[in-house]
Amino acid sequence: MDLSNAKIKEIRALREKKFRDEAGLFCVEGEKMVAEALASGLEVVEVYRKEEIGEKAMERISALNTPSPVLAVVRQPKPVKPIPGGLCLALDAVRDPGNMGTILRMADWFGIDTVYVSEDCVEAFNPKVIQSSMGTIFRKIPVTADLPQLCKEFKAKGLEVFGTFLGGENIYTANLPAEGLIVMGNEAHGISDAVAAQVTVKLTIPSFATGPTAESLNVAVATSLTVSEFKRRSL
Numbered sequence: 001m002d003l004s005n006a007k008i009k010e011i012r013a014l015r016e017k018k019f020r021d022e023a024g025l026f027c028v029e030g031e032k033m034v035a036e037a038l039a040s041g042l043e044v045v046e047v048y049r050k051e052e053i054g055e056k057a058m059e060r061i062s063a064l065n066t067p068s069p070v071l072a073v074v075r076q077p078k079p080v081k082p083i084p085g086g087l088c089l090a091l092d093a094v095r096d097p098g099n100m101g102t103i104l105r106m107a108d109w110f111g112i113d114t115v116y117v118s119e120d121c122v123e124a125f126n127p128k129v130i131q132s133s134m135g136t137i138f139r140k141i142p143v144t145a146d147l148p149q150l151c152k153e154f155k156a157k158g159l160e161v162f163g164t165f166l167g168g169e170n171i172y173t174a175n176l177p178a179e180g181l182i183v184m185g186n187e188a189h190g191i192s193d194a195v196a197a198q199v200t201v202k203l204t205i206p207s208f209a210t211g212p213t214a215e216s217l218n219v220a221v222a223t224s225l226t227v228s229e230f231k232r233r234s235l
Contacts, residue, residue, distance in 0.1 A: 001048075001052045001053050002053070003048070003053050003057045003061070008057065008060050008061055010023075011027065011048075011061040011071075011073065012060070012061060014026060014027050014073070015027075015063050015127060017123050017125075017126070020076070020123070020125055024075055024076045025045060025073050025074065025075055025076065026073075026074055026076060026125035026127075026130070027061075027063065027071055027072065027073055027074070027127065027130075028071070028072050028074060028130055029062060029063070029064055029067075029068040029070070029071045029072075029127075029131075030068040030070065030131075031068070031069065031070055032134075032135060033072075033130070033131075033134075033135055034047060034070045034071070034072045036135035036138050037072050037074050037138055038072070039138075040138035040139070042074050042075060042077055042138060043074065043075040044072050044073070044074050044075075045072075045073045045074065045075055046072065046073045047070065047071075047072045047073075048061065048070065048071045048072070048073075049069060049070045050067070050068075050069045050070070051069075055067075058071070063127045064131075076125060077141060079143065079144060080143070081143055081145065082113075082114050082143065084150065084153045084154045084157055084159070084181070085113070085157065085159070085179065086113030086114070086179055087112060087113055087178060087179055087180060087182070087227075087230060087231075087234075088112060088113050088114045088115070088116060088154075088180075088181050088182070089103070089107055089112050089114075089115045089116065089181075089182050089183075089184065089223065089227070090115075090116040090117075090118075090145070090147050090150060090151070090181055090182070090183045090184070090195075091103065091115065091116070091117045091118065091121050091142070091183075091184055092118050092121075092147055092183055092184065092185045092186060092191050092192055092195050093118055093120045093121060093185065093186040093189070093192065094117070094121050094122065094184065094185075094186060094187065094219060095120075095121070095122050095186065095187060096122065096187055096219075097122050097126045097127075097128035097129040097132065098128060098132045098220075099187065099218070099219050099220040100117075100121065100122050100124070100126075100129045100132075100133075100142075101128065101129045101130065101131065101132025101133035101134075101136075101137075102132055102133075102220040102224075103115070103184075103219070103220050103223050103224075104124075104129070104133045104136045104137060104140050104142065105132070105133050105134055105136045106220070106223060106224045106227065107136075107140050107227070108136040108139055108140045110227050110228065110231050111231070112140070112227060114143055115140060115142045115143070116142065116143050116144075116145040116147065116150055116181075117142040117143070117144055117145070118144070118145070118146075118147050118195075119144060119146075121142075121144075124137060124141060124142045125137075147183070147192075147194075147195045147198075148194045148195055148197070148198050150181070151181060151183070151195065151198030151199070152198060154180065154181040155198070155200065159177075159179055159180045159181065160177065160180040160181075160200045160201050161180065161181045161183060161198055161199050161200045161201070162176075162180055162181065162182045162183065162199065162200075162201045162202075162203055162226075163182075163183040163184075163185070163191050163195070163196060163199035163201075163202055163203065164183075164184060164185070164190075164191075164202075164203050164204065164205065164222060164226060165190070165191070165196075165199075165202045165203070165204060166204060167202075167204060168201075168202030168203045168204035169201065169202060169203055169204065170203075170204060170206050171203045171204065171205055171206075171225075171226060171229050172206070172229065174201070174203055176229060176230050176233045178230075178233075178234040182223075182226060182227065182230065183195055183199060184219055184222065184223045184226070185219070186219075187218075187219050203226070205217060205222060205225050205226065
């Protein structure tokens, strides 16, 4: 299979959000990731293998430092907003793709019903998000939402909205129900004021250090600890 320069340019353009949005497509790389894409039910538009297109062409279309043997172009699924309920996550302006991918992977592991994201979160189809999610992106696709309004919808159903703050209630002694919305904030600034105003229960992950300690936890680590404690209580 010979790839034209025009086709190579099209595929390379999908590294940028603007072109992903315009085309409604994204790329995945690696045998495991492409296999996950093919099994996911999403529309896989094209699959390119190094033995078919040649090493040079694969180097040109790959976004990885060491090109993988296979790359697939996948159509983005149409967004669906589920009915609020279950135990869900809401990410408020999480910007780092590694954090986003790790959180999605964790949410998949713990059986979180839905991951909601604010408009200013890093895009779910960012190549670094996809790689760090390790295939979870095909099972746990984030839902973009107006978070203050989402919080109101959960509360209208009689469900609590939890958020992590300094000075909140100790998560290990707080009452943690099996259902509700857990809000996690931006890496540098935490939960925004508009969303914080809708939080009904403020939680803190306490430090057990006896001396000087880190100022805070990485948001992906904090999210994992928080979700793990909620799930532990529901056993």
